[in-house]
Each structure stands twice: as C-alpha cells, then as structure tokens.
Amino acid sequence: MRYNRWFTPWVLVIPALTWLLVFNLWPSINTVILSFTNARPIGGGHFVGLKNFETLLHDEQLRWALLNSVIYMVVCLPFLTVLPLLLAVLVEKKLPGITFFRTAFYTPVVASAVVVALIWQWILDDRGLVNGLAEKLGVISGPLPFLSDQWLLLLSAISLTIWKGLGYYMIIYLAALGNVGRELHEAAAVDGAGPFRRFVHITIPGVRGTMILISILISVSALRVFSELFILSGGKGGPGGRDSSVVMLIQQYSQGFEGNLGYASALSIVLFFVTVVPMLVLARLNRRGAEA
C-alpha cells in the first residue's frame, strides 16, 4: 500500500543522494583514478601507470608513518577502551552537580584539536608547566624534549589524543550503561558482590558490544590522526619528518608547487586498506563472541 505519489520520496531523498554521489561515491572512484596519474594541485596531470605505487614501496617517510600509526593504535586502544568506561561508571550516578561534571569532562571533545594541541604545546614546552613542575620536584635535571625528540613527540601526541578522547567514549559508554539491567546489579549486590566484582561480571559483559564498537572507532581514528601531530610538531612532522602520520603525508602532497595529487591519492588508498583491517578483525571478533 502506498500513501504518496511515486516521486514524493525521491524529492525528499534527492538532495542527500546528490551529496552522497558527488562528495562520497564519486571521490572514492576518483581517488583510484587519480592514483594512476601525476595530477597537480593547480590542475592538469596525466596517466603514469603504476609509478605512484612503486614510489610508495620505497617511501621511507611512509614506513615511519605506518609504524607511528601502529604504535598510536596499540597505545590508544587499551587506554581509551578502559578509562572512558570507568569515567562513565563514575558519572552514571545522578549525584547533585553531575551534569556539570559530565559537561566538563566532555569539554576537550568539543574543543578543536588545533586549540588543544596548542594548549599542550605550551604545557609541554621546554619551559612549560610539565617540565617546570618536574624540575621543581627534582624528578629531572634538564627539560625533557617532549616536542623535539622523535619518540617523546609521538608519545605526547598519543597522550593528547587519549586525553581528548576520554569524554567522547565516556558518553557512548554512558548511553550503553543505561541498557544494563539494574536488576542484575541489585541481585548481585544482594548476593554480596562488591562494586569491583559487579563491574567485572555485570558491567563489562553488559557493554561488551559497545566496547567492540568503541575499539573499532579508536583504531580507525588512531590511524587517521592528523591535527595533534601536525600542530605539536609545528607542521613539520618532527625530526626528519619521522613523526608524520599517513594523513599528514596526504596533506603534505596536496599543496603547493611540489604537490602531487596522484601520489596523495595513492597514499589515500594505503590509508583505506590500513583502516579497513582493524574493522574487519574486530567485527570478526564480535561475531565469534556473539556465537559463543
């Protein structure tokens, strides 16, 4: 049964569909096409066959970028799956003033990555808050080069990403916690299970699906990192460009007379495959867990 003329739904859908075709589907196809060319940011370019992909294989910066991405993901995953859940449990109870705390914990999410990266840049500066405090306490004798050492810079960016992500995943967990039956907690409490055991045996299994979803989100966003590393390294990608991420390389090749949109597109294809892997792995884990 139909209650509308045949074209009515299409009139409503067409704007969104146009956007989808022009700004999602066509660019996906065009990325592949471009990757076989040497297109320039100003325009032009012609077919160069597999040249871009050959260059990829010998690109030392890309190797560093991929290594950085893996480190980023591996460090972010445990922290960002666990800490936000603890936070969600903490703000779940509706104590007086809890809305204030929830909003405040969400503030780093709302702030632009550029803003928070500039703030951290100042805090981690050679003469900044962290080094000042650590020297005052006598933990270190000279300032730690958080922003100029290859590994410390990466670590600083990772901490920044974790700090900025806490509130975001907290909110997702908070929504999921609402669906965990209160009766289970009550029953377990009556049976004498303390808060810790209830957390492990009721809360965690209750939010398992959300946890896997969040792991996927964390992995993918760790592989897509850009602003934090870009700003903390002053746009240079650290010593010798070794603190670049794949997205930073894409951005680097998108600009100026040195730019090469063809090569940037080849890098985009690498990025695509890199982000699909954790999605497939975790989706598979999810299915297996659901069957068990």
Next chain:
Amino acid sequence: MTTVTERPAQVQDGTTPARRKGSFGFNSVSPREKVVRYLLLVFVLLITIGPFLWQLSTSLKGSGEDIYTRIPQLLPSQPTFHHYKEVTDTIPVWDYARNSLLVAVLVVGGNVIGASLAGFAISRLQFRGRRIVLGLFLATLVLPGEVTIISQYVTVRELGLANTLFGVALPGMIGALNVLLMYNAFRALPLEVDQAAIVDGANAWQRFVYIGLPSVRGTVSVIAIFAFIGAWDDFLWPLIVLTDPNKYTLTVGLQYLSGTFSNNPRLIAAGTMIAFIPIVIVFATLQRFFFKGVEEGAVKG
C-alpha cells in the same frame, strides 16, 4: 549465596518505598561512597579542565610577568586583556571567526534540512529502490573521510570553489551518518500514527512537518550540535581548500598565528581562547539537549 545474611542493611534500605522510584532506590549512595566519588570527580575535572584554565591564565598574564617560573602560578598577578587586543590587531581574528561561523551555519542548516528530509523518506515512505538508497548511505560509513579528501578537493576545485568558504562548507552539508541517525529516529515512531494521519487526509509533507519532525527534536538537536562543533573545529579540510590568508577559518588562522608568534605564548594563548570560548558557550548552553539526545539513543554508532 550464603552471603545474603551479611547484607541486612542493604535489604532494609531496599524495602523502603524509595526503591520503586527506580533510579534512586538502589542508587542511593552511602556518605563514604559519596566522598570518594566527589574526590574522583574533582580529580578528573582537574585533568580535563586544568589545561584550559592554564591557557586562560597564560593569556591574561601581563607582559612583565614571568610565565616560565618554576612554581606555576594559576592566577595572573598583573591581569590584562592586552594580549587579546594585540592578537586581534595583528591578525584578523574576527574575520576568521566570522568565516568559521559562516561555514558552521551552512553545515548545520544543510544537515538539519537534508538529513531530516532524506531520513523521513527512507524510513516512513514506501518507494522502489528504498533499500538500495539505505544501503548506499550505510556503505559510505566504512570510508574514513581522509581517504577521499584529495579527490574531494579535486571536485571542489572543478566546481570553481577552491579557496572559497562555500567550498569549505559544501561537502559536509549533508552527512551520510546524519541521514542514518534521522532514519533511525523517524523509525521509532509507530506506523499507526502515520496511518491515522493518512485517514485524516494528511499528505507526505504534512506528515513530515506535523508528525515526524516534532517527535525527533532530540536527534535533530544532536545533529545540529555535532555539525556545528565539527565544522567549527575542522582543520584538515579548510587547510587544504583555503590558500588565501584572508579566507582562513579560525583553526587554520590559529595555526598561522602560532607560527607568527611562536616566541610569545601569551599571544598564542589569547588566540586559542578566542577560538575556544565561543564553542564552549554554545555547548554549555545546549548541553541539555545534547545529553537528552544521547539518552534517546541518538549517539549509538
């Protein structure tokens, strides 16, 4: 199960009528737990808000004040708005803010209108190809935006919109995720409501305006808030599209500013606060709707 006897107090608590109220009976908190919880809350608060306060404080510290001192001082001893003035005098920060606002308004408007129209049609109207359309929107979720950003730039350039603010706003004006969120929200409405309206002679448009929209206000506000924040905070895309410093949005302008004033943290701090404070005000004012929307399940994926 033998431990039941250890918990008489709990059981007694539970027998009071308060228990029926659901969220407060079992959730009633002992004074000790309350103290622990508040201590933890304040601890996390320091971690999440501390850096912003430190930046605010730096931006207000007088030029004569030692900001590098070993013993950090949160309160400026010679508070001044001088650095804000200096930043806005040297760099057209207000223009950047206006540019950001323009982009954000376009993105919010586009998403609220485009996504709710499409979401309504896909969930409440019958038509051939409905499933395919839905599938298309779902399929694009797998694709991180950064993967297509280069060819998106090529598209925008071919439309003649490179280095324009409209070019910055355009691709994000109807997000696939938002269409799906609206689809989900509309689907929660019982079909009978539609049928009753049809019996009363309401056409699709009237059903959309008078029945659909009023019942999905929570999701619409979540989409609007997220679209605004996303557009205001976006950095990579405007960085690629805009080449002319006069057209910079705040984030790109800030990066430019930090390069220019790298020797004076007070000025950078003032600049970051100018970008940060508006978005905090927007969020703090609207957080009610945001958290309500979250509870309605708008942010599940």
